[in-house]
Amino acid sequence: MARTKLIAANWKMYKTPQQAEEFMRAFLPMLEAQSKAEIVICPPFPALHAVAGAAGTRVGVGGQNLHWEKEGAFTGEVSAQMLVAAKCTHVIIGHSERRQYFGETDDTVNRRLKSAIAAKLKPIVCVGEVLQEREAGLTEDVLRRQCVGAFRGISAEEAMSIAIAYEPVWAIGTGKTATPQIAADAHRVIRAEASKAFGEFAAHSTRILYGGSVKPDNAKSLMSEEEIDGALVGGASLDPKSFAAIVSAA
Numbered sequence: 001m002a003r004t005k006l007i008a009a010n011w012k013m014y015k016t017p018q019q020a021e022e023f024m025r026a027f028l029p030m031l032e033a034q035s036k037a038e039i040v041i042c043p044p045f046p047a048l049h050a051v052a053g054a055a056g057t058r059v060g061v062g063g064q065n066l067h068w069e070k071e072g073a074f075t076g077e078v079s080a081q082m083l084v085a086a087k088c089t090h091v092i093i094g095h096s097e098r099r100q101y102f103g104e105t106d107d108t109v110n111r112r113l114k115s116a117i118a119a120k121l122k123p124i125v126c127v128g129e130v131l132q133e134r135e136a137g138l139t140e141d142v143l144r145r146q147c148v149g150a151f152r153g154i155s156a157e158e159a160m161s162i163a164i165a166y167e168p169v170w171a172i173g174t175g176k177t178a179t180p181q182i183a184a185d186a187h188r189v190i191r192a193e194a195s196k197a198f199g200e201f202a203a204h205s206t207r208i209l210y211g212g213s214v215k216p217d218n219a220k221s222l223m224s225e226e227e228i229d230g231a232l233v234g235g236a237s238l239d240p241k242s243f244a245a246i247v248s249a250a
């Protein structure tokens with residue numbers, strides 16, 4: 001059974017609601033009717049309404065983070081229920097920028113993941129090594145640790161909605177892309193961990209995306225790798241034309 005490709009835009013801290021509307025107006029007509037890839041756009045929270053209002057049924061909408069509690073005194077956080085109410089279908093969890101700058105740990109990734117699953121949001125869980133770890137030969141260890149931590153206490157059935165994004169931190173926003181070979185090797189390590197945690201059937205169905213300087217000109221070669229089930233796109237998702245080109249490469 002072939003896995004449907006998933007192309008997700010991570011807008012990070014870019015675009016106001018008005019800029020998001022302009023993007024959607026330009027982007028939607030560029031989508032080719034025959035393109036089968038699943039598309040998700042993850043704007044900053046204030047632009048969720050604008051994206052969800054324009055998205056229709058062809059495009060999913062995702063948050064970039066969520067808190068594991070339903071509500072409470074957690075200034076600056078939003079819950080899974082709030083994302084659902086804002087018409088989100090997806091949520092990014094454990095992005096390396098959250099890990100690096102905001103103290104995200106394997107344990108908080110796990111808690112967020114459980115709350116996303118409970119709310120029926122489709123999670124995109126990010127894992128990936130930093131340059132020093134790769135140079136020290138620790139890539140596989142890091143990926144295993146992040147996967148084991150993220151997947152703890154989640155059943156095979158619950159795991160069916162999870163997508164994982166392999167994002168080598170040295171490739172994010174740097175213009176350095178992992179070769180399809182490097183990505184495919186990492187994806188095999190991740191799929192093996194998913195198999196240990198959830199069994200072979202769930203692991204086989206799990207989509208593993210690549211992220212890190214995906215651009216229109218490298219999307220095709222990455223996407224033609226059997227192990228690469230889509231992309232999580234930062235910088236190149238901000239421009240409707242370049243994001244549409246990446247979607248059509250899938």
Ligand code: PGA
Nearest residue numbers: 172173212213233234235
């Ligand atoms: P980039 O970001 O495409 O700008 O490298 C990817 C990401 O951080 O998800």
